[in-house]
Amino acid sequence: MVSAHTTAAPIDHLALYKQFLDAEDDRSGTVVLHHGRVKRPGKQVPAFSQVRLSTLVDDPDAALQRLARDTQAQFGLHQVLLVHRLGTIGARDTVLLAIVSSATRDLSFDACRHLVDVVKREEFIALVELP
DSSP states (O other), X not given: OEEXXXXXXXXXXXXXXXXXXXTOOTTOSEEEEEEEEOOSSOSSSTTOSEEEEEESSSOHHHHHHHHHHHHHHHHTOSEEEEEEEOEEEOTTOEEEEEXXXXXXXXXXXXXXXXXHHHHHTTXXXXXXXXX
């Protein structure tokens, strides 16, 4: 399974992790999860009130899906789940969830880091700190 999308709704990381695990089989030796949250101080506005997450491309879901599929192929992953929040959210809210599985931990850790690094470049979705 490869799934990637954006959402304006809060991300229920525990429910999504359970669904991910339920879809696993005995080929996977490692599941790696990145639960990205909005942290303070901010990079541009140290004591920001909220952050706005807005799209930089016409179809951010398609861009995230391409990233997820390419990462699955590059690292030989069994599953990939990538969910990114949109809209205005506050500190400590979940902004990104990336979960991958593979036969070995090195592939899973490297793949999860790759996904997060590409998303953090803000090519698909911008994060703006609001005073």
